[in-house]
Amino acid sequence: MALDVRLATAPLSAAAELEAFLAGRTGDGAVVSFTGLARGVGKDGSIVETLTLDWYPGMTERSMREIAEDAAARFAVSDLVVVHRCGDIVPGETIVFVAAAAAHRRAAFAAADYLMDRLKTEAAFWKRETGPAGVRWIEPLDEDRAAAARWKDKTP
Template identity: 85%
Template sequence: MALDVRLATETLSAPSELERFLSGRTGDGAVVTFTGLARGVGKDGSTIESLTLDWYPGMTERSMVDIAEAAAARFPVSDLAVVHRCGDIVPGETIVFVAAAAPHRRVAFEAADYLMDRLKTEAAFWKRETGPAGTRWIEPVDEDRAALARWKDETP
């Protein structure tokens, strides 16, 4: 079982990450990926010019590893990858790439879903959007917390 967990300070290429994750893979029947993109429009319809993800070196990476290790313990996957951007991101750029490999598809889907629900609400990032009206901090919303609650019975 391999865990590839990285913080990216530069542009993140989902196709390159997928190629890397698939390289040499012959024993799995399923690979599920998720690619998160920076939006150019806020939930209130306002224009977003950039998204900034602040991080605390060491703490942010540890939070990502903890989440990936919990996924590996919970789901019988072969390998997991979590690559998350930090810093300034413009609309359309990749924020996060998650991949789960498993012998069967259901496990891979569930592991990727679990990873994203936990990353969205628990990874140590501080997010702010910048637009014509200025800058505002972004916090998880009720929908994010509800998605995470599905897993709470067994989430460490």
């Protein structure tokens, strides 16, 4: 089982990450990936020029790794990768890339879904949007918390 968890301070290429994840893979029947992009419009419809993800070195990586380790223990996957941006991100850039490889698709889909639900609500990032109207801090929404909560008692 390979577990690759990284924090990226510079723009990342989801295509390159996926290509590397797929390279040489012959024993799995499924790979599911997710790419999260920075939007240019906030939840209230305002223009977003920059999304900033602040992080605390060591703590943020640990929180990401714990989530990935939980996914690896919970689902029948052979490999997982989680790459999350931090710092300033402009609209259209990749914020997060996750991929899960498994013998069968359901485990790969569930692992990727689980990773994203927990990363969105539990990874140690502090998010803010900057636009013409100023700066505003972003918190997970109730629906984000509900999505993560559905995994509490659910087994794969």
